[in-house]
Amino acid sequence: MTELPFQPPNSDRNGHDSEAQRALDKERQLPLTGWQQEVDQGLKYGLEAANSIRDRTIPTFSRGELPHYAGINTFLKAPYLEDVRQVGNYDVAIVGVPHDSGTTYRPGTRFGPQGIRRISALYTPYNFELGVDLREQITLCDVGDIFTIPANNEKSFDQISKGVAHVFGSGAFPILLGGDHSIGFPTVRGICRHLGDKKVGIIHFDRHVDTQETDLDERMHTCPWFHATNIANAPAKNLVQLGIGGWQVPRQGVKVCRERATNILTVTDITEMGLDAAADFALERALDGTDCVWISFDIDCIDAGFVPGTGWPEPGGLLPREALYLLKKIVQNAPVCGLEVVEVSPPYDISDMTALMATRVICDTMAHLVVSGQLPRKEKPAYIHPEAKLEADAAWT
Numbered sequence: 001m002t003e004l005p006f007q008p009p010n011s012d013r014n015g016h017d018s019e020a021q022r023a024l025d026k027e028r029q030l031p032l033t034g035w036q037q038e039v040d041q042g043l044k045y046g047l048e049a050a051n052s053i054r055d056r057t058i059p060t061f062s063r064g065e066l067p068h069y070a071g072i073n074t075f076l077k078a079p080y081l082e083d084v085r086q087v088g089n090y091d092v093a094i095v096g097v098p099h100d101s102g103t104t105y106r107p108g109t110r111f112g113p114q115g116i117r118r119i120s121a122l123y124t125p126y127n128f129e130l131g132v133d134l135r136e137q138i139t140l141c142d143v144g145d146i147f148t149i150p151a152n153n154e155k156s157f158d159q160i161s162k163g164v165a166h167v168f169g170s171g172a173f174p175i176l177l178g179g180d181h182s183i184g185f186p187t188v189r190g191i192c193r194h195l196g197d198k199k200v201g202i203i204h205f206d207r208h209v210d211t212q213e214t215d216l217d218e219r220m221h222t223c224p225w226f227h228a229t230n231i232a233n234a235p236a237k238n239l240v241q242l243g244i245g246g247w248q249v250p251r252q253g254v255k256v257c258r259e260r261a262t263n264i265l266t267v268t269d270i271t272e273m274g275l276d277a278a279a280d281f282a283l284e285r286a287l288d289g290t291d292c293v294w295i296s297f298d299i300d301c302i303d304a305g306f307v308p309g310t311g312w313p314e315p316g317g318l319l320p321r322e323a324l325y326l327l328k329k330i331v332q333n334a335p336v337c338g339l340e341v342v343e344v345s346p347p348y349d350i351s352d353m354t355a356l357m358a359t360r361v362i363c364d365t366m367a368h369l370v371v372s373g374q375l376p377r378k379e380k381p382a383y384i385h386p387e388a389k390l391e392a393d394a395a396w397t
């Protein structure tokens, strides 16, 4: 019988720690302070449990993470912030944008924010490989939803821009739960109001270019980047579009991409050049002369087999692990100023898998911001101008 040389668990043949071993070590470094506070508050507000319950951290009324199927559906069970004037007291603010009047085929993304919140209850605040525990490392709130106007894109856009500008200007990191992709224009317009003379690059994950001026005679979800890149703070040369391709790309939009020289990588481009090179390309173009990066993640950038609950599913997209790897490389290496995840349509979803994918994108982004030292913020980033620039869009009041 051959004697195998001794190898410690979770190391490779050369004795280097595996990712799993590093994850085991990282967990040891994490505090349990936030968890203990949650338990204490649960017992204070939710009463001590019945006598037969041996685990005395359990209250009578569910008031924290557990059980996962219980509780009120904010995102990741974060506190609901009723008074939005207090939003600057938090590191991250979740903002729902239940708007689907910009949809050109299958609607339902008005239910996206609630669908994402509901399945987010499945998640713990801890990620194994990254060694991040959001409950211990950042403060998160859910400010609820923007009051959108269902029959009117333009009025909804004004509401979205005003709400996003408020959150962004407060210093809280904004994370938007869409909503269809028409919200991409008013969100960027909202942050530009607080950029002063600073500039933002947009990294756009999508199967579709979303660059035409109008569609069906209105500014629909096929149009956000035409209008966003008309704003001086958001140059088209810093728009990076990842995963574009297939049979749903309108030729009017392609013409605009050519004219404005946006930066497009198809799925084949990404897989042939490799994920690291693709992320480097995105970072280089988005950060060329800009001060921060806005991430606009259309869930349909992922292959339709993984995300059936969306308006325009298109086979041949990114694999989830490819999209998540690109996201990791980008978020950890750019000054990210906000994130929107759009086009989750729960009425078309199966077993919440599309909404879960959106939850994953959001939680991963927060963790990468922690790993890269961007969160928690010690002070407001320099790209947030103390005064709102009202002339950013005169019509928006």
Ligand SMILES: [Mn+2]
Binding pocket: 181, 206, 207, 208, 298, 300, 301, 312, 343
């Ligand atoms: Mn799309």
